[in-house]
Amino acid sequence: MKKYTDFAVKQIVNLCNIPSPSGYTQKATEYLMKIFKDLGFTPLYTRKKAVLVTLGGEGDHLILAAHVDTLGAMVRSIKGNGRIRHTKIGGFPENNIENENIIVHTRDGKEYEGTAYLVHPAVHVYSDVGSMTRNDETVEIILDEKVSSKKDVEKLGIKVGDFISFDPRTKVTKSGFIKSRHLDDKASAGLLISLAKMVADKEITLSRKVSLLFTTYEEVGHGGSAGIPQDTTDMISVDMGAVGDDLTTDEYKVSICVKDSGGPYDFDLTNDLIRIAETMKLNHALDIYPRYGSDVEATLHAGYDIRHALIGPGVFASHGYERTHKSGVENTLKLLVEYINPNDAVEL
Ligand SMILES: [Zn+2]
Structure with a gap:
């Protein structure tokens, strides 16, 4: 067995x-x-x-x-500053994807990496990092691409409705645990x-x-x-x-x-x-x-x-x-x- x-x-x-x-x-x-x-x-x-x-x-x-x-997400809209608002696929609170690496999958097969961040992510700047309610307005996707406008993101070929997957961080420990999304x-x-x-x-x-x-x-x-x-x-x-x-x-x-x-x-x-x-x-x-x-x-x-x-x-x-x-x-x-x-x- x-x-x-x-x-x-x-x-x-x-x-x-x-x-x-x-x-x-x-x-x-x-x-x-x-x-x-x-x-x-x-x-x-x-x-x-x-x-x-x-x-x-x-x-x-x-x-x-x-x-x-x-579970996953989709591109709901591209913000003016080149960040992405997501819509969830399946049921989970945004706390569960905060700080997670993600991939945007375009419909024509391109993939772009990024991260789901709180809109106030830096503790040296914002006082509400711990207390802010996490939702699709306060957690956003930042692409690992040099983009600063909606136009920049559109140039990559990213559109509303592109799928977003989360890094599973799959790990099997020596002690037999399997940890993963x-x-x-x-x-x-x-x-x-x-x-x-x-x-x-x-x-x-x-x-x-x-x-x-x-x-x-x-x-x-x-x-x-x-x-x-x-x-x-x-x-x-x-x-x-x-x-x-x-x-x-x-x-x-x-x-x-x-x-x-x-x-x-x-x-x-x-x-x-x-x-x-x-x-x-x-x-x-x-x-x-x-x-x-x-x-x-x-x-x-x-x-x-x-x-x-x-x-x-x-x-x-x-x-x-x-x-x-x-x-x-x-x-x-x-x-x-x-x-x-x-x-x-x-x-x-
Ligand atoms: Zn299930």
Whole structure:
């Protein structure tokens, strides 16, 4: 299992380093298409450019869904002084991007570096550096280009609507922590790639038909709303486990969500996952996420008649500089392996 956990971590790092804010995910989906082809599968794009890959098996169709879109921003306007006002993609306070390096991606493929700064960034000049409320008027993008006017910026080819990605600052520590932006949900996407590799390597066989779905609009609410194969009976969102307050998930556990903002998850499917976690003595937690909506809930809202569940590795400081641990990734992988083949002899 260590081999596959390490492979998952490698994939997580690779994915985190591919900029993919919702709406600008083509580099991430191209990466997925290539890796699944290399593993011997036949990945497909849905019309809205999610990636669907059937791993094999027969019978009731199970979809395991992770999302590869992330938080990000867009150019809202170019200011007279050559600085940029942004608009957010996804939900986060500006505090979480202050002082972060960014890349502006123009629609014709150019990239420009810059930084998100407070409009009063220097403590030797301004008295309100600590107290100023952070929002899209007080945090601005300063490009690392010699520009001082709107015209200068326009000359670079930057326009309203260009995408902005944040430096993920991905780091894997010797002690097994994975720190990065966008572990939501690239931690899960990476471990699903590893699950596919286990199938490709014939380490596990499938007791039912299993497909992976990598959606691209989760952070804006409609990732899982389309492109679900008609024969799907069950769908599990594999997405970050929330950590904090009275929740018992941490970075080492696989979190099984029993209820979130969208209500309770399917009773029987969730029970099956809990029973496996208990039987296998996996380090796991059952939790209620108070401020969370998942992709599979988007699928249900779109009218699909399926059973739904949500599991994933615990991710600390979600939608900020996030942290999880290899053991959380491994516990999630183990739960999925056992779920897709209860009789498998794989050494866990
Ligand atoms: Zn997510």
